[in-house]
Every structure is written in structure tokens, then in C-alpha cells.
Amino acid sequence: MLPSLKKRNKAPAAVPTVPAWHPDLRNVAALPDTKIVRTAFFLNGVAVLAAVSMLLWLSITAYQLRDLRQQIATWEADIERQRRTSDQAIALYRKFQADAKPVEEVSAFVTSRPVTSEILLRLAETLPGYLALDRVDVRETLFTLRGSVRGAADQASGAASAYLELLQGDRFFTDRFDEIKLVSLTRNPQTGRMVVELTMRVKEQKK
Numbered sequence: 001m002l003p004s005l006k007k008r009n010k011a012p013a014a015v016p017t018v019p020a021w022h023p024d025l026r027n028v029a030a031l032p033d034t035k036i037v038r039t040a041f042f043l044n045g046v047a048v049l050a051a052v053s054m055l056l057w058l059s060i061t062a063y064q065l066r067d068l069r070q071q072i073a074t075w076e077a078d079i080e081r082q083r084r085t086s087d088q089a090i091a092l093y094r095k096f097q098a099d100a101k102p103v104e105e106v107s108a109f110v111t112s113r114p115v116t117s118e119i120l121l122r123l124a125e126t127l128p129g130y131l132a133l134d135r136v137d138v139r140e141t142l143f144t145l146r147g148s149v150r151g152a153a154d155q156a157s158g159a160a161s162a163y164l165e166l167l168q169g170d171r172f173f174t175d176r177f178d179e180i181k182l183v184s185l186t187r188n189p190q191t192g193r194m195v196v197e198l199t200m201r202v203k204e205q206k207k
Contacts, residue, residue: 114176114202119143122172130159131196143177143200148193156194160185164198178203 116138123145127133130150137144149156160182167173167180174180179201188195 119176122170126166126170128159128163128166131163134195141202141204143202144183145198145200147196148188148191149196150193153187153192153194156196157185160194160196163196167198167200173200176203177201 120136123133123136131147132150133145133147135144135146137146149159151159164180164182177200179199181199183197183199185194185196187193
């Protein structure tokens with residue numbers, strides 16, 4: 001009788017767990033790290049990148065500060081170079097102001113007063129036939145008129161009042177004088193005529 005053919009199992013037979021033939025004397029902690037990329041590499045790379053970025057930022061900031069200092073130095077040099085010219089210009093301007101002040105005062109005084117020739121011409125135009133002007137006294141702010149009234153002495157008062165009203169009603173005089181009044185009416189012992197005196201006060205100019 002032929003023996004039965006059995007299919008052989010190709011899987012290796014289980015090795016029975018048996019203790020090693022010698023004790024394990026390895027120090028695992030002292031063995032080298034066999035990892036291809038270590039964690040310390042990444043940490044060092046991040047630290048180097050941060051250091052390089054900080055160094056770059058500091059370099060740019062230092063360059064900007066240096067450029068700013070150079071600009072400030074240039075400006076200060078220009079200011080110092082032009083300071084003398086500026087001081088001379090200021091001194092000349094102050095001297096001009098001091099010299100111009102009297103001229104301005106004279107000009108203001110002249111322009112604030114009515115033109116005397118215009119006043120005299122207007123007086124001549126409006127002077128009535130019963131009155132003769134003997135004197136016109138021109139002061140800074142006051143014009144004084146002195147004249148003789150022709151005709152009877154008893155009519156002198158009315159004639160003087162009429163002339164006063166004529167002056168007060170004339171636009172030419174009211175624009176230039178704020179007060180026109182009769183000061184006196186007296187008799188001249190030498191001529192026997194009545195002498196009338198009027199004053200006209202110049203208007204104060206607005207500043």
C-alpha cells in the first residue's frame with residue numbers, strides 16, 4: 001500500500017520562545033538616534049530664520065536712521081549757512097519799519113484832515129453878500145472863521161444865524177466836520193460892525 005501524499009505547509013514553523021543564550025547587556029539610552037530627520041533640526045532652523053529676520057530688520061532700521069541723520073545734518077547746514085542772510089534781512093526790515101513809522105504818521109495826519117484849499121474855495125462859493133471873512137484860522141482839528149456882518153447892527157444876529165444854518169446844511173461841510181457852531185457875536189469898536197466868529201471841528205477818522 002502506497003503512503004498518502006500530504007501537502008507540505010510552506011510557512012516557516014513557529015520558533016519556540018526560548019530565552020537568549022546570553023544576557024542583553026545593551027544600554028538603550030546611550031545608543032545613537034537613527035532617525036533620518038531629527039526634531040532638533042527643525043527647532044534650529046526656526047531659530048536661525050528668526051535670527052536672520054531680526055538681523056535684516058535691524059540692518060534696514062539702522063540704514064534708515066543713518067539716512068535720516070544725514071538729511072538732518074544737511075538741513076542744519078543749510079539753515080546755518082542761510083542764518084546770516086536771514087538775520088541781515090530781519091535787521092533791514094526792522095530798520096525799514098522804524099523809518100517808515102514817522103512817514104505813516106505824517107501821511108495819516110495829512111489824509112485825516114480836510115484839504116484847506118478845498119475848504120477855502122467852498123467858503124468863497126457859499127459866502128453870502130452880507131458877510132465878509134476877515135480871518136480863517138486852521139488848526140489840527142479845528143477851523144475858526146471870523147468875519148464882519150454888513151448892514152444894520154440889529155440885523156447882525158439874524159445874519160449870523162442864517163450863515164450858520166447855511167454851513168450846517170451844506171453837504172460838503174457836514175461830510176468833513178462833525179460840529180459847526182456860532183462862538184461869538186460882538187461889535188468891533190473901530191468899524192462899528194458886528195463881528196461873528198464860528199468854529200468847525202474836523203471829523204475824527206475811523207481807524
